Amino acid sequence: MFWQKDAETMPRAQIKELQLKKLQHTVKWCYDRVPYYHKIMEEAKVTPDMIRTLEDVRRLPFTTKADLRDNYPFGLFAVPKKEIVEIHASSGTTGKPIVGGYTRNDMDVWSDCVARIAVASGANENDICQIAFGYGLFTGAFGLHYALEKIGAMVVPISSGNSEKQIMIMKDFGTTLLVATPSYAVYLSELAKEMGVADQLQLRLGLFGSEVCTPEMRDQIERNIGITVTDNYGLTEIGGPGMSGECIFRDGLHINEDHFLCEIIDPETGEVLPEGEKGELVVTPLTKEGFPIFRYRTKDITRIITEPCKCGRTFARMDKVVGRTDDMLIIKGVNVFPSQIESVLIQSPHIGPHYQLILRKKNYMDNLEVKVELIDGSLLDQYGALEKVAGDIRAQLRTVLGLDCKVTLVEPQSIERSTGKAKRIVDLRNVPNQ
Numbered sequence: 001m002f003w004q005k006d007a008e009t010m011p012r013a014q015i016k017e018l019q020l021k022k023l024q025h026t027v028k029w030c031y032d033r034v035p036y037y038h039k040i041m042e043e044a045k046v047t048p049d050m051i052r053t054l055e056d057v058r059r060l061p062f063t064t065k066a067d068l069r070d071n072y073p074f075g076l077f078a079v080p081k082k083e084i085v086e087i088h089a090s091s092g093t094t095g096k097p098i099v100g101g102y103t104r105n106d107m108d109v110w111s112d113c114v115a116r117i118a119v120a121s122g123a124n125e126n127d128i129c130q131i132a133f134g135y136g137l138f139t140g141a142f143g144l145h146y147a148l149e150k151i152g153a154m155v156v157p158i159s160s161g162n163s164e165k166q167i168m169i170m171k172d173f174g175t176t177l178l179v180a181t182p183s184y185a186v187y188l189s190e191l192a193k194e195m196g197v198a199d200q201l202q203l204r205l206g207l208f209g210s211e212v213c214t215p216e217m218r219d220q221i222e223r224n225i226g227i228t229v230t231d232n233y234g235l236t237e238i239g240g241p242g243m244s245g246e247c248i249f250r251d252g253l254h255i256n257e258d259h260f261l262c263e264i265i266d267p268e269t270g271e272v273l274p275e276g277e278k279g280e281l282v283v284t285p286l287t288k289e290g291f292p293i294f295r296y297r298t299k300d301i302t303r304i305i306t307e308p309c310k311c312g313r314t315f316a317r318m319d320k321v322v323g324r325t326d327d328m329l330i331i332k333g334v335n336v337f338p339s340q341i342e343s344v345l346i347q348s349p350h351i352g353p354h355y356q357l358i359l360r361k362k363n364y365m366d367n368l369e370v371k372v373e374l375i376d377g378s379l380l381d382q383y384g385a386l387e388k389v390a391g392d393i394r395a396q397l398r399t400v401l402g403l404d405c406k407v408t409l410v411e412p413q414s415i416e417r418s419t420g421k422a423k424r425i426v427d428l429r430n431v432p433n434q
């Protein structure tokens with residue numbers, strides 16, 4: 001099923017042609033209307049008329065989170081404030097948030113982009129959609145809300161938290177589609193079991209996103225609550241969700257390429273990598289009026305897949321994000337993403353999906369403790385069995401990732417649950433006596 005079939009199945013040559021036209025327009029839009037972009041383009045000695053091919057995007061300088069912060073809150077808007085009809089922002093746990101403004105046309109494009117992703121994942125007008133993302137400045141809840149409403153589904157804007165009530169509503173309303181972060185979905189699925197209503201739910205589809213979800217974690221959620229889970233991706237800086245999402249074949253996330261131009265770069269050198277290689281995703285939205293941006297460095301690690309997909313969409317796909325460059329851990333010389341550790345952990349039948357990675361500094365070296373919840377707490381009373389499970393996980397981590405670390409098994413329900421993005425890393429490296 002398609003939401004905008006003509007666009008989603010356009011021949012690739014036509015996609016590229018359209019991208020170039022829109023890129024030229026966006027670059028000129030930025031240059032003419034946003035003093036900051038005018039200045040950095042002048043410094044880079046590039047003018048809009050120098051963008052003659054898609055590769056010419058490489059002539060433009062990158063935009064980073066720091067650039068956005070320097071222009072906080074509205075410094076990069078390209079239209080008068082009265083043309084902005086909605087504002088969203090990142091949570092901004094460190095420093096000022098990133099603020100995005102949408103014109104009426106931006107809102108329309110946004111909801112269509114997310115609607116395409118929802119429909120590609122199997123959503124339809126008969127769905128009862130419980131949106132368990134936090135409503136507010138976060139782009140996730142409203143982005144999915146507008147899209148699901150647009151396709152004619154019934155939207156239940158419950159927001160995140162209040163988890164017992166979530167389950168009650170899910171059961172009483174006959175919710176068929178859940179929108180949440182994967183980690184909150186895991187929590188809700190456990191709670192539904194605990195409340196004894198898991199088998200009375202009518203959930204069929206999970207539209208999850210906003211944080212890394214390994215295929216192993218996805219399989220575990222699917223087994224627990226018997227739903228199909230799809231992944232979708234986006235970020236506040238480029239307009240929120242709606243950049244890419246999985247279709248029912250779940251073999252990469254289709255990029256709405258008529259609205260987004262993607263590059264993959266080497267995060268160290270900034271060089272564009274050959275097609276298919278894994279690196280940092282850089283995005284240029286092609287249709288934004290209110291808050292345009294070019295070559296935004298997402299820090300997310302993925303690769304682009306251009307082989308055709310069985311679903312018939314011609315848009316290229318991006319692989320599931322494995323992590324952010326700033327979340328990469330370097331433990332005793334080994335580079336590792338939390339998602340790689342998760343993939344190993346989840347294979348043990350004795351442990352649940354809740355874990356924390358605790359970093360400490362010992363003798364100037366980073367050390368990692370993997371703290372993970374047991375499924376069966378009675379194992380804690382059986383020293384031999386406990387040692388064996390911990391030893392097996394440690395050996396598995398060493399074999400698969402080449403990483404030696406301490407593994408601590410803890411009681412079920414003892415690691416804090418998250419209603420939004422999970423906080424897996426506890427960094428105690430700068431805390432004395434840890």
Ligand code: DLL
Pocket residue numbers: 090091139140141208209210211212213231232233234235236237240241242298300320321324
């Ligand atoms: O998380 C936008 C969004 C909302 C996407 C709902 C999908 C669904 P931010 O809060 O600005 O925006 O966070 C953006 O979250 O750079 C990634 O590191 C991470 N992220 C988002 N989606 C995924 C995903 C929203 N599907 C940051 N897989 C991004 C992995 C994701 N990481």
